[in-house]
Amino acid sequence: MCCFLVPLTEAVATSAYRKINKESLEKSESALKRHVPALEKMLWGGSLMLMVDHAINGELSLNFPFFTALSVEGGFQIMLREMLTVGVPMALVLTAAWAIYALLKERKTSPTAQLNNNL
Numbered sequence: 001m002c003c004f005l006v007p008l009t010e011a012v013a014t015s016a017y018r019k020i021n022k023e024s025l026e027k028s029e030s031a032l033k034r035h036v037p038a039l040e041k042m043l044w045g046g047s048l049m050l051m052v053d054h055a056i057n058g059e060l061s062l063n064f065p066f067f068t069a070l071s072v073e074g075g076f077q078i079m080l081r082e083m084l085t086v087g088v089p090m091a092l093v094l095t096a097a098w099a100i101y102a103l104l105k106e107r108k109t110s111p112t113a114q115l116n117n118n119l
Contacts, residue, residue, distance in 0.1 A: 001059045001069045002079045004050035006087030007094060011043035031106035032099060039098045046094060 018025060018036050025033050054060045059068050069075035069082075 001054065001082050002067050003082050003087040003090060004047050004054065006083055007043050007050070007091045008047040010091050010095070011040065011047055014040045014043055031102050035098070035102035035105065038102065039095065042094060042098055043091075 014036065018040055025036055028034055051060065060066060061068065065071055067075070067079060069078045072078075
């Protein structure tokens with residue numbers, strides 16, 4: 001129903017963070033900070049795909065209240081439970097996958113790794 005709201009919120013926060021700290025991210029020595037744009041793309045893309053999936057399955061509509069769960073009594077509690085049980089773990093797993101990606105990519109492109117590959 002609305003599990004995509006959690007990674008979407010993280011995507012908005014990541015975009016704001018990247019725009020505010022653009023110069024410091026480019027000059028940063030931290031592998032994770034340099035790969036923030038990759039996290040941003042992963043979050044926006046995943047959220048968009050989930051929105052399309054929910055729209056196709058009829059869980060989203062263009063008319064108010066937009067989420068079909070809100071049209072029934074107690075729907076807000078259902079949405080909140082889904083965000084906590086599905087959306088939060090999904091966002092955490094995606095962020096962990098990004099962190100692993102960023103660290104592995106940094107390890108592969110580090111000068112020490114290139115020196116070892118040449119030997």
